[in-house]
Amino acid sequence: MQSAVQFVHEQLTAKKETPKFKAGDNVTVNYKIVEGGKERIQSFRGDVIKLQGSGATATFTVRKISDGIGVERLFPILSPNIDGVILNKRGKVRRAKLFYLRERSGKSARIKEKRVN
Amino acid sequence: MTSIFEADGKQTACTIIEVSPNIVTQVKTIETDGYNSLQLAVGDKKEKHATKAAINHYAKANTPAKKITKEFRNYSIEKSLGETISIDIFEEGDSVQIVGTTKGKGFQGVVKRHGFSGVGEASHGQHDRQRAPGSIGASSYPSRVFKGMRMAGRMGGDRVKMKGLKVVKIFAEKNYILVSGSVPGHNNSIVLIQK
Numbered sequence: 001m002q003s004a005v006q007f008v009h010e011q012l013t014a015k016k017e018t019p020k021f022k023a024g025d026n027v028t029v030n031y032k033i034v035e036g037g038k039e040r041i042q043s044f045r046g047d048v049i050k051l052q053g054s055g056a057t058a059t060f061t062v063r064k065i066s067d068g069i070g071v072e073r074l075f076p077i078l079s080p081n082i083d084g085v086i087l088n089k090r091g092k093v094r095r096a097k098l099f100y101l102r103e104r105s106g107k108s109a110r111i112k113e114k115r116v117n
Numbered sequence: 118m119t120s121i122f123e124a125d126g127k128q129t130a131c132t133i134i135e136v137s138p139n140i141v142t143q144v145k146t147i148e149t150d151g152y153n154s155l156q157l158a159v160g161d162k163k164e165k166h167a168t169k170a171a172i173n174h175y176a177k178a179n180t181p182a183k184k185i186t187k188e189f190r191n192y193s194i195e196k197s198l199g200e201t202i203s204i205d206i207f208e209e210g211d212s213v214q215i216v217g218t219t220k221g222k223g224f225q226g227v228v229k230r231h232g233f234s235g236v237g238e239a240s241h242g243q244h245d246r247q248r249a250p251g252s253i254g255a256s257s258y259p260s261r262v263f264k265g266m267r268m269a270g271r272m273g274g275d276r277v278k279m280k281g282l283k284v285v286k287i288f289a290e291k292n293y294i295l296v297s298g299s300v301p302g303h304n305n306s307i308v309l310i311q312k
Contacts, residue, residue: 004133004293005119011288012121032126057120081126 005055013056013078021060023048023098024091024111029062029075030083041083044073047091047111049098063101065109070102090114118299121285131285131295134215134308138203138292141196142178142186155192157202160184185307204292206312211284217301217308222273226250231267277301 021027028045046064049072053059058077063070075082091111101109120130143156160183164172167182175182178199194202207213227233227250236251237243250269254262279300286295300308 004135004291007291008119008121008131008133008286008288008293008295012286014122034125055119056122076122076128078122079126079128080122080124 009055014080016078016082018077018082018085019087021048021085021087022090023051023096024093024114025087026089026091026111027062028086028088029073030086031075032081032083045088046071046073047098047101049101051096063098065105070105090116121295129285129297130299131297132300134294134296134300134310136204136207136292136294136310138201140178140180140183141198141200141202142175142180142183143188144196144198145188152190154188154190155194155196156186156188158183158186187309204287204289204294207284207287207294209284209287211312213282213284213296214278214280214311215282215296215300215308216276216278216311217306219273219275219277219301220303221271224270225272226269227267230269230272233267 025048026046027048028043030041030043032039033042044062044064046062048060049063050061051058052061056076056078059074060077061072061074063072065071090113092114093111098111101111118130118132120128122128137159139157139159141155142158145152145154145156147153158175158178158180161180162171162182162184164181171182180199194206196202222229226248228235228248233250236246236249239247250267253266253268279298282300283297284294285297288294302308
């Protein structure tokens, strides 16, 4: 039997095509923002450090270093404000949550690229 | 619980509540019972699990025995015996109040139960005091602890009413309503919706 949450999710949440990405991947998120009645797209490029939740409530966190300061931003995967997600690089990591990157900087905070044939 | 997105991207946390049709199983009036009330029932029971008294009581309304029965004194809907009150009394945008029993938390200390901040600091000679309640009163006068002093004890399992919840969406074919925010109780618990 289908659960009530699944039913509501299928009825109300718009289907979206996003590339499959994991923690460790480098992505660019194009996010729609409304400024003074006008809509424009802001892109946020960084490493995915966390995928969390399921269904309509699923989110992912992207971390980047901006002017030497670590910035993290959380996006709901199915948010209508996400214009698109571009997968730049696949990362080679051993964990699903990369919180250890927060304590690192410079060379040790790099993620090795995974070569996909 | 789940969440829904509005067109502008705003995410709203919602609870899905199944509103099964309620059947009027008894109408009490001032002449017969001394007061006016409607008895509503919901949820079928198997015949082998019901007593004969219950089966015959519900048979007056032409229904099998029910799991939940509740009497309402203040109501604005006029219904007669055997009629149903269903999901169509709700409209999107309605403000409702929801009554339920909160999840039981067991025996809890004062920090969780009453929001105390604990005693003192971790250092400077303090020891095993970080979640303690502190003083519970003065000494020789009054020589007792005042009634109602907030202390550790059983938490949760209380009847709680949530006010001002909005009906966000209605799925009439499945008898589901979506209500903004959370409601008291665990998954699949029974709640009372007041309009």
